[in-house]
Amino acid sequence: MHNHDSAVVKPGEKIAIVGNPNVGKSVIFALLTGRYATVSNYPGTTVTVTTGSYKLGGKDVQVFDTPGVNTLIPMSEDEVVTRDILLKESVRLVVQVVDAKNLNRGLQITMQLAEMGLPFIVVLNMWDEAHSRGIGVNTEKLAAAIGTTVIPTVGVEKKGIKELRESLSEKRYSSLSISYGSLIEDGVERLESLLPDSRISRRSIALMLLAGDESLKPWLKDHLTPSEINKIELICQDVQGKFYEPLGYVINHTRLKRSGKVTDEVFSKYQKGGNTISVNLGRWAMHPVWGIPVLLIVLFLMYEFVGVFGAQTLVGLLENGLFGNYINPFMKFLTVVFIPDSFFRDLLVGEYGIITMALTYSMAIILPVVGTFFIAFGILEDSGYLPRLAIMVHKIFKLMGLHGKAVLPMVLGLGCDTMATLTARVMETRKEKIVVTLLLALGVPCSAQLGVILGMLGGVSFTATLLWVSIVILVIFLVGFLASKVIKGESSDFVFDIPPLRVPVLSNIVFKTLSRIEWYLKEAVPLFIVGTLILFTLDKIGMLNIIEKVASPVVVGFLGLPQKATGAFLVGFLRRDYGAAGLFALAEAGQLNPNQVVVSLVTITLFVPCVANLLVMVKERGFATAIGMVAFIFPFAFLVGGVLNYILNMLGVEL
Amino acid sequence: MDYQRSKAQFEEDRIDELLELIWMLREEGDATIDNVKKRSEDPQAGHIINVIEASGLISSDHGKISFSEKGEKRAERIIRRHRLAERLLFEVFEIEEKQIEDPACELEHTHVLSEVVVDSICTFLGHPPTCPHRKVIPRGECCRKFSLEMKPLVVPLTELQVGEDARIVFISSKYHARLDRLSSLGIIPGSIVRLHQKQPTYVVKTGETELALDRELAKEICVKKIMPE
Structure with missing residues (x-):
């Protein structure tokens, strides 16, 4: 029927990597293309498509790394992306990555790929993990049952990749087919006659439509007339009318029964997988009682590594040591010698100089903190602890009207709010996306800022740290609670895949940290320089004085801070970590007392994270929503700071 | 049992059978006299239709059958x-x-x-x-x-003890998206689950997949315990 190996590569043909969430698609992608896509141990790391290229038959073929899906009938925005690639792109071959130990779930997608009539091969990844649990899969039998090539791999150890590369030139069409019973089959037939030609089979589209796939609507509109669409809807309603349960569920059920049968035939459990240390540790991490000490230990280690080692030891070495003792004096010396003009000298090494301010802040204060944070965070991501954290705090989030899944974007926000705002795509309803975006923009401090803040607070007292943490959490909670009351819409269910706890792979941590640091240097440092230039210009033309005077009722009167803090807030509009760095410098110079440190930090924490974050907000949530949030956030930040100042004064608290 | 009584009962049973068939055809959207005749195992289906129509259990219009209120009640009880x-x-x-x-x-x-x-x-x-x-x-x-006075065989997942295995019997959710979501993760009638914990959320294991579920969902998943051998 079909020719099995057509090694001829036509121009524009693509390879798509698909599979369930957290099965290692990005690892396989990186091995094929040599491009690094973020790899972690939790579902939903990839929310957008990454592309790379692979040499096939002497030609470059584009390879897509797609967000994970459990079925090709999408339920959230990131899942639509994956289905649309199969529907709209010219896909030469689909590489389906399956978690070997969870074959049953992978087969659901296999069946859908077979239905679509796309050529595909199956990669049984994490072969080692299945083994250590005493699970064996008979790959020959499996290949026969699903009618395509099956390749066992261990992605992180690069095992099986050679075989995979060799199979990529094949073009095998699976022979697998399933019948869904006469009532559904009848509906499929009726729909098929109405559907246009496309890259995937009519049958598969008919089944998606019957299953109630709303995300196909735009595609239908492009290809059919309104009256044809109307007919399609009537057929779907008619077939659904014959079933008590939703058709999507009936169809899934049929597929699962079939995949269960296949799994039973090819699976062998040759020993009872005993509870290993990682299994037990994984249990404890989400245990109602033991989970709390585990969380505290994790937080403590993070604090020691990032807050103490990064923000104090390393910053001390770099800021006072390297920059304070060597670079800055040396540069000052050089400029005095070579640049006679005081204007340009100040531009480089003055109070608002590019070297003395922008580079010192970004390289000496923030970089060590961000660096250590990225390492710690990478370890957390790869260990599989984050989803367990989501379980631990689920109840608190539920009170807020969100659910535990919202924890992931929020925790990711501690790394970078901009990236986390993108991750909000895994949330299923519009309401949840808006609330998460708002909370990220308002309250969740990113690593850069967190580092500066911890560094400052560590220098004040533990009580001050605790006070700052409590206030920020309280604000997040209150705003989240109110926002989910005010914003209309539904909340989605909390069903959540928990990946096994794993020992992080060193090379991945290194890669991830380096690519994040590179990103930080490329994105943040230029903004620091821009911010410094603005301050420098304002200072030189005398505007800074005027702004300080104008802002004085707020900064001095309301917040009770010195006038100098105005500059920090000003650059805080660009990047709040930069603002925090400005405050850090003020505190170091002894110009802020402990109360003022806490008040100013609370205020700056509640700023919008950075310009990049704002742009992503606009892109993801729309202009009006984003601007609305900003209009709320800045005044609110000052309000909270002011109220805190007032309360501290009223109670006569001296931190 | 005397002959007259069992004969009457036999007639009643035949009526029941037809009412049941009509109900099922209606579920499929096709309750017509022709279909009843085609699908019924009763050789005298046509005659019985007339009998039950005469007794006011059903009415027909251009060959399409609908239940009277009385007929509907009776058919519903049979089903x-x-x-x-x-x-x-x-x-x-x-x-x-x-x-x-x-x-x-x-x-x-x-x-x-x-x-x-x-x-x-x-x-x-x-x-x-x-x-x-x-x-x-x-x-x-x-x-x-929703009386639970009798100790039921099939219970919501929330009634299980931690560590117990159970087979899912049905999921009684009225939300389509919820059923879709659960089934895509392998939670369907027939799946075997083990309850790992109830707090802070429910955690179940099915196959090699571990899932966290909100209590609200766990309540809707009805299971039958599997007794350890």
Whole structure:
């Protein structure tokens, strides 16, 4: 029927990597293309498509790394992306990555790929993990049952990749087919006659439509007339009318029964997988009682590594040591010698100089903190602890009207709010996306800022740290609670895949940290320089004085801070970590007392994270929503700071 | 039992059979006299249709049959008995799907299972919404009260003890998206789950997949415990 190996590569043909969430698609992608896509141990790391290229038959073929899906009938925005690639792109071959130990779930997608009539091969990844649990899969039998090539791999150890590369030139069409019973089959037939030609089979589209796939609507509109669409809807309603349960569920059920049968035939459990240390540790991490000490230990280690080692030891070495003792004096010396003009000298090494301010802040204060944070965070991501954290705090989030899944974007926000705002795509309803975006923009401090803040607070007292943490959490909670009351819409269910706890792979941590640091240097440092230039210009033309005077009722009167803090807030509009760095410098110079440190930090924490974050907000949530949030956030930040100042004064608290 | 009484009963049973068939055809959207004649095993189906139409249980219009209020009630009770009987045989005695049809047919008639007994079975089974063939079971008085006075065989997942294994019998959710989501993760009737924990959220393991579930969802997943051997 079909020719099995057509090694001829036509121009524009693509390879798509698909599979369930957290099965290692990005690892396989990186091995094929040599491009690094973020790899972690939790579902939903990839929310957008990454592309790379692979040499096939002497030609470059584009390879897509797609967000994970459990079925090709999408339920959230990131899942639509994956289905649309199969529907709209010219896909030469689909590489389906399956978690070997969870074959049953992978087969659901296999069946859908077979239905679509796309050529595909199956990669049984994490072969080692299945083994250590005493699970064996008979790959020959499996290949026969699903009618395509099956390749066992261990992605992180690069095992099986050679075989995979060799199979990529094949073009095998699976022979697998399933019948869904006469009532559904009848509906499929009726729909098929109405559907246009496309890259995937009519049958598969008919089944998606019957299953109630709303995300196909735009595609239908492009290809059919309104009256044809109307007919399609009537057929779907008619077939659904014959079933008590939703058709999507009936169809899934049929597929699962079939995949269960296949799994039973090819699976062998040759020993009872005993509870290993990682299994037990994984249990404890989400245990109602033991989970709390585990969380505290994790937080403590993070604090020691990032807050103490990064923000104090390393910053001390770099800021006072390297920059304070060597670079800055040396540069000052050089400029005095070579640049006679005081204007340009100040531009480089003055109070608002590019070297003395922008580079010192970004390289000496923030970089060590961000660096250590990225390492710690990478370890957390790869260990599989984050989803367990989501379980631990689920109840608190539920009170807020969100659910535990919202924890992931929020925790990711501690790394970078901009990236986390993108991750909000895994949330299923519009309401949840808006609330998460708002909370990220308002309250969740990113690593850069967190580092500066911890560094400052560590220098004040533990009580001050605790006070700052409590206030920020309280604000997040209150705003989240109110926002989910005010914003209309539904909340989605909390069903959540928990990946096994794993020992992080060193090379991945290194890669991830380096690519994040590179990103930080490329994105943040230029903004620091821009911010410094603005301050420098304002200072030189005398505007800074005027702004300080104008802002004085707020900064001095309301917040009770010195006038100098105005500059920090000003650059805080660009990047709040930069603002925090400005405050850090003020505190170091002894110009802020402990109360003022806490008040100013609370205020700056509640700023919008950075310009990049704002742009992503606009892109993801729309202009009006984003601007609305900003209009709320800045005044609110000052309000909270002011109220805190007032309360501290009223109670006569001296931190 | 005297001849007259059993003859009358036999006639009643034939009427029941036809009412049941009409109900099923209606579910499929095609309750016409032609279809009834085609699908009925009763050689005199046409005659019986006339009898039940004359007794005011059904009415027909251009060959399309609809129930009267009285007929609807009676058919609903038959269907409920039949499908609950199927569930009972399937869940308790674990008789295969294919083999439960005949005995269930015997159990569906009024003289075999009284209303009270039917409600007890329903309660015992945890008020299932569908039969093993996934057709809807009409609700009874007991379901509206959702009485749990009797210790039911089929319980919500939330009633399990931590560490217990259970087989999912049905999921009684009215939200389509929820059923879709659960089924895409492998949570469907027939799946075996082990309850790992109840706090802070429910955690179950099915196959090699570990899932966290909110209590709200766990409540809707009805299971039958698997006794350790």
